[in-house]
Amino acid sequence: MRATGQPLLHINVLGPAELVTHAHEPVQVRQPLTRALAVRLGLARGKPVADDILIRDLWGDDDAARPLARLRVLASRLRSALGDHSGALERTPAGFSLQATPADLDAVEKALSALAPFRRSGDQAKVFSTTAAALAHWRGDPLADLDGIPFVVAERQHLESLRLELHLAWAESGLALGKYVEPELERLVGIHPLHERLVGFFAQALFRAGRHAAAIDQLHALRVRLADELGIDPAPETVALEEGLRAELTAPPKLRTSLPSATRTFVGRRKEQAELLQLIRRPGLITLLGGPGAGKTRLAREIAGRTTEAERRVAWLDLAPAQPGDDLESALAGAAGATSGDHSIGHSAELLSGALLVVDNAEHLVEQLAPIIDVLRFKATGLSILVTSQRPLRLTDEQLHRVAALTAAEASQLFCDRSGADPSPAVERICTAVDRLPLGIELAAGLTRTLSVEQIAQRIDHRLRLLVRGLRDAGPRHVSLRSALNWSYELLSPQEQVALRRLAVFAAGCTPEAATFVLAAPSAGDPIGPDEVERVLAELADRSLITSDGERIGLLETVREYALDQLRDSGEESALRDRHAAWCVELAKFGGAYGPQDQRQLLGEPELARRVRLEEPNMLAAIDWCMGDGNDPGRVSEFVAPLGWHWMSRGMMAQASEWLWASLPALPAGTVERGDALRGFAFQARSVGRYDEALHAGLECAEIQQALGNDRGLARTYHVLTLTSLGLDDVYGALDYADRAGKMARTLDLSIVLGASLNCSGVALRMLGYPAEAKQLFEEAYDIWGGVRDDEGLVLASNHLGVLAVQAGDTAEGRRRALFCLRMARGIGGLLGILDGLALLATVEAAEGNHAEAVRLLAVVEHQREELSSPIQVADEVSALSVAWTTCREALGPEADRLADQTRRQSPETLTAEILAAPA
Structure with missing residues (x-):
């Protein structure tokens, strides 16, 4: 056998099997069984493996009696695939050997052996970095391309046990260091729901992030699963952890009362700063209102810092760690600098006279905080109070200052300041995708340590999964967009949570009427009744989670993505999507059938077109649902066909014709619904040159309308056949259909159809060389359309x-x-x-x-x-x-x-x- 030395090949097994040379050049071994032989020999690390062992490992015990010829053929194929490195495969009296090592597995095993001294010395940073580096060797499920090979089953179990061991060490050290490990632990618990240490680590991560109830729920669910599936109780360590977390919930909060230092430059909001600095010169109460991630705390910290520079005393009280029922008067006394045992509001007022008091993160305690602030501001002389909250305190003379998203220029400047990147369209796309919220921008900028700006821009639509690694000193609510949104969502009442997640089905906001239609279910036992929608929406707006301009209600895209996740988890997405599609059908009744005459007269064409266009994203979302997971293509025709004028005006005829064509198989022959879909398809199809298909659809539609005795539908169908005939250069056919449509329209008082038939007749006469007659018809059509504001x-x-x-x-x-x-x-x-x-x-x-x-x-x-x-x-x-x-x-x-x-x-x-x- 060749003397042992540097292996000629590396075989990577922590993912689909890979063979590479020592110089890192890939070796292509296309047949799975041949590749399995290379892996099995590589795991032996150059030592020969007996023929009978290889036969059993590759084909199983049932095939152990197969002749050795099959193994030799496999070895021959491997030798051919190795090419210039074929000498690495040798035949020895003890069996085949391959001068190769599993490089990634060796690195992982080396990392595991290095952990013990780091743990003994308490060097958690080394444990974390070593395990993170080792876990990075995994490229997916080990040997994922070799399903069905007998030895692979056992080998996978071994490799997965190594990965789990690394994950446990990584999680334990990460928690000790204050790292953000929550998302990965959530994924791992999903894979190993009965692993007590993993669930325990996840519970600790949740608790640290402020999700106390969720942490306790995880441990309770583990106890139930262990009893139901294994018939055992949790280990003493798990029981002790749960008791410890419950005890910590009742302990007094550790509130931050010292002014937090600004470790990074403040970007943007110059006008807001100037206004707020002017306001706080006078005694009074100012509340900075904004949704999660809007930058309220950072703005308040900048104002506090500037105030300190002006040699005015500033007291800072961070309420984020506090829980309802905590002693806020004592916390206020601590912020005020009380050294005696007197924690009364009066004593705090004496200490705070002439100062600026900043109360940060107050949204979950406004009911408890408001009366304290109300008393304080009247007892303290010259006191200015600046509160950051997602909800107002609702006190007399409270001045509300909305902290909105950054401007486009400020957002780009912030990203470039934090990342070192230059302004570019990719930077603008990133900032827009996170709604120009400072938290999202800061998190996205942090990704430039591992991704290019262009790569971030390509991935930014998955913002909640991508933006998860904030600064550790930012606090648990600001290490990710999801953490900030979790905090806000958990403060909502159950009814408000239902409303927020249901609103997510609207792709581009909605009117209050549309919200009522979709949010309030028709069933009696639903959490939201029609008469409660307005109040619940007002509360969500109060909490800065939705926007409202009086006409439309909207969600920021970050909030909508989060709410959609909650909707899917709730199990009611399908029902809500169906209600949303039903609302689109109602929308089509409002603006459909060529734009109904009464609506055009009432609103005017521009206003009707504007209203329908505002809802186009909602219609597109409903179309995607009905054509996909909703499995209801027939419904699509109910709101695509009546709004044919809209798709035409938007230049979306090709898409509309495809939607309607796809809906036809779901619509029974001879029905009103099929007739409407056929007419809509013919109308759109002839616009994109599909004249023959449009003609056949129009003729079938005419037969249906005649059989149903639907004269209004027949008149409109004749008009569509007129248009199709013009496209086919059948001028006389067009004149015939236009004449039929016009006569029926006059009888039925269909002004829009009458104008259209006269217009088409004019086109036909113009083509035949009768300009004077054509002009007369065009002018008559013009007058009719003007009369109905079309x-x-x-x-x-x-x-x-x-x-x-x-x-x-x-x-x-x-x-x-x-x-x-x-x-x-x-x-x-x-x-x-x-x-x-x-x-x-x-x-x-x-x-x-x-x-x-x-x-x-x-x-x-x-x-x-x-x-x-x-x-x-x-x-x-x-x-x-x-x-x-x-x-x-x-x-x-x-x-x-x-x-x-x-x-x-x-x-x-x-x-x-x-x-x-x-x-x-």
């Missing part, structure tokens, strides 16, 4: 009148019509209307010889319609644009295409704003 219809009719004007050589009228279209479409956010207006203006510019401007307009329209997969539907309009392109290329030569490439990606909205801002 701005989208006005854009359509005006655009077609402009096309007629340009065809007649009246470019001045064409320009006037084009600018009108752009102004109206911009007002309602109608992307297709904007594109139609830009296209009309392009033909005007080309006809008047403004070729460079025409090219810019043509390029933007062409590119945007390609992006939307939405070709222009009408043949004579396509021809007009083609002529404009030809005119420009003849005038400009190659410069036309260069200019088009340079300008085609400009935003249509930006271009429109520029055109409308230009002098007439």
